[in-house]
Amino acid sequence: MSFAILQVKKEEYPEIVEVWEASVRATHDFLRAEDIQYFKPLILNTYLDAVDLRCIKDSKGKILGFLGVVDQSIEMLFLHPDAIGKGIGRQLLNYAIETFGANKVDVNEQNPEAVKFYQHCGFRVVSRSPLDPLGKPYPILHLSL
Numbered sequence: 065m066s067f068a069i070l071q072v073k074k075e076e077y078p079e080i081v082e083v084w085e086a087s088v089r090a091t092h093d094f095l096r097a098e099d100i101q102y103f104k105p106l107i108l109n110t111y112l113d114a115v116d117l118r119c120i121k122d123s124k125g126k127i128l129g130f131l132g133v134v135d136q137s138i139e140m141l142f143l144h145p146d147a148i149g150k151g152i153g154r155q156l157l158n159y160a161i162e163t164f165g166a167n168k169v170d171v172n173e174q175n176p177e178a179v180k181f182y183q184h185c186g187f188r189v190v191s192r193s194p195l196d197p198l199g200k201p202y203p204i205l206h207l208s209l
Contacts, residue, residue, distance in 0.1 A: 069159050072117040079127050081108045083144045090145035094174040115139050120152050131156040138169040157185055173203040182207050
């Protein structure tokens with residue numbers, strides 16, 4: 065099944081953050097609750113404005129997943145837990161590659177399903193950082209097509 069990919073409007077940011085939080089709670093079990101609370105306002109007030117943001121919605125207009133790209137780098141790709149395994153992540157990824165020329169992505173090493181997803185889609189690990197960009201102890205794998 066194929067969905068329309070839409071540009072995200074600023075008034076949709078709170079819903080985007082809800083999808084982000086639901087996704088992170090379902091897939092990032094290594095994060096502490098304090099970390100999620102730390103990142104939430106950063107996502108809402110800083111990170112979303114820094115990327116070219118697209119989403120997929122269901123037939124009722126509810127956001128199922130979203131994608132953020134900057135300079136050929138996928139900076140965010142998150143799906144609501146109910147949307148995982150339905151081809152939505154792959155459709156967003158293909159859109160990023162075809163529309164934005166995206167060819168790199170950073171993934172938490174402790175999120176093996178995401179690593180496996182990107183590798184299945186042709187990405188390969190090119191390097192590793194022991195800390196995330198904010199200096200937190202969450203190793204990052206740098207992947208490239």
